Amino acid sequence: MNSLVPLTRELRVLVVDDEPLARARLTRLLADCDAPRAVVLAEAGNAVQAMECVKRQVFDLALVDIHMPGVDGLTLVKTMGQQADAPAVVFVTAYAEHAVQAFELEAVDYLTKPVRLERLQAALRKVERSMQMRVQTLAGDVEQEFLVIQERNRTERVALQDVLYFKAELKYVTVRTAARSYILDGSLNELENRYPASFIRVHRNALIARHSVRALEKHIDPDEGEAWALRLHGIPELVTVSRRQLAAVRELLAR
Numbered sequence: 586m587n588s589l590v591p592l593t594r595e596l597r598v599l600v601v602d603d604e605p606l607a608r609a610r611l612t613r614l615l616a617d618c619d620a621p622r623a624v625v626l627a628e629a630g631n632a633v634q635a636m637e638c639v640k641r642q643v644f645d646l647a648l649v650d651i652h653m654p655g656v657d658g659l660t661l662v663k664t665m666g667q668q669a670d671a672p673a674v675v676f677v678t679a680y681a682e683h684a685v686q687a688f689e690l691e692a693v694d695y696l697t698k699p700v701r702l703e704r705l706q707a708a709l710r711k712v713e714r715s716m717q718m719r720v721q722t723l724a725g726d727v728e729q730e731f732l733v734i735q736e737r738n739r740t741e742r743v744a745l746q747d748v749l750y751f752k753a754e755l756k757y758v759t760v761r762t763a764a765r766s767y768i769l770d771g772s773l774n775e776l777e778n779r780y781p782a783s784f785i786r787v788h789r790n791a792l793i794a795r796h797s798v799r800a801l802e803k804h805i806d807p808d809e810g811e812a813w814a815l816r817l818h819g820i821p822e823l824v825t826v827s828r829r830q831l832a833a834v835r836e837l838l839a840r
Contacts, residue, residue, distance in 0.1 A: 596623040596709060597643065599672060601635045601658065602650040611648055611677065611700065618706045621713045632656035632664075639665055644672040646712050651678040651687075659683065662690050673712045685821040691763070693818075694799075718796075730780075732760060734767045743767060745783065749797045749817050750824055751776050753790040763819030787815060787834055788827045801826070801838055 598615060602608045608628050615623045626644060629635035631653055638644075647665065651658035658676060665671050676687045679698040687695045693715055694708040730745040743760060752759040753773045760767040777784065777792055784792040797817040806812040806825050813831055814823035826834050 596621055596645040596712060597672075598623050598625045599627050599629065599635065599638055599644040599647045600625055601629045601632075601647060601653075601661070602677070603630050603653040604650075605630070607650065607677075607698070611705075614700060614702055614705050617702055618709055620706075621709050623709055632658070632661040635661055636664065639668055639672070643670050645716065646693075646709075647672045647674050648677050649674055651676055651680060651683050659686055659690065662692070666690070673715055675708045675712065688819045688821075689763070691819065714796075732767075732769060734760065734769060736768065741767070745780065746794075746796075748784075749794050749820060751784065751792040752824075761820065785830075785833060785837060787830050788825055791824050793817065793824055795837060798834075798837060801834060 600608050600611050602611070608630075612625045612628075615625060623646070626642065627638045629638055632655060635647070635649070639647075647662075649658040649662060653661075656664075658678070662674050662676075665674070674690070674692045675694045675696060676683070676692050677696045677698065677700060681697055684695045693711050696704055696708060731742040732745060732748070734741045734743055743762065747762045747764075748760055749763065750761045751769075751773060752761065758769045758771055758773060758776070760769045773786075773790070773792055777786055783794060783796075785795055787793050793815060794817075797819070798815055799818050800816040801813060802816060802823075803811060804814045804823055804825075806814070813826040813834075815826055815834065816823055
């Protein structure tokens with residue numbers, strides 16, 4: 586598998602927000618970002634204008650507000666996703682409660698207002714990584730691996746790159762993707778030894794996909810009390826991190 590290399594061109598951005606001041610502030614912040622750099626090609630004050638922009642030209646990224654008059658940002662992104670060359674999406678909103686819905690729509694990131702430069706820059710890097718993976722997959726550079734899941738009268742192949750975590754549950758392993766959960770016969774140790782480059786142990790009962798990590802945060806675990814947990818792309822539930830594995834997880838986030 587080839588290593589990821591930086592994109593050389595700027596990210597082409599569409600800013601969607603019904604407040605002109607909010608659009609202006611995002612545009613100023615984007616101008617201060619680097620590695621990758623981004624250029625605003627168009628702005629839209631509502632969903633109708635945004636769709637007109639997307640139909641006229643190609644964007645790498647859409648920064649989308651959620652609460653707008655008429656069609657909201659979530660509905661806009663659903664419609665935009667039907668385009669063959671739909672841009673990656675980062676939601677930018679004053680409301681944190683829509684994060685679950687946002688990641689169900691495969692948003693790359695979710696920013697809350699007021700947006701900080703460092704946080705916006707991190708989101709751009711996530712978009713760049715996503716684009717790199719897409720290019721390599723289309724070029725045939727990413728080796729496709731599959732898990733074979735046996736469920737009653739059904740056998741299904743699940744792409745390894747779609748798996749967000751493996752979790753040991755009694756005598757079986759739960760395989761979690763953004764879309765659903767599966768049951769797999771096997772052990773975490775076997776999976777950890779088979780896919781060390783793709784997954785990392787974060788707890789005695791859990792492996793997480795390295796590419797799926799979004800944030801490390803504190804929470805209250807019913808069994809362990811106050812603990813650290815990982816928030817992953819595309820799913821609402823947290824995955825608890827053991828004290829033993831905390832240093833390795835922090836190192837992963839730093840990289």
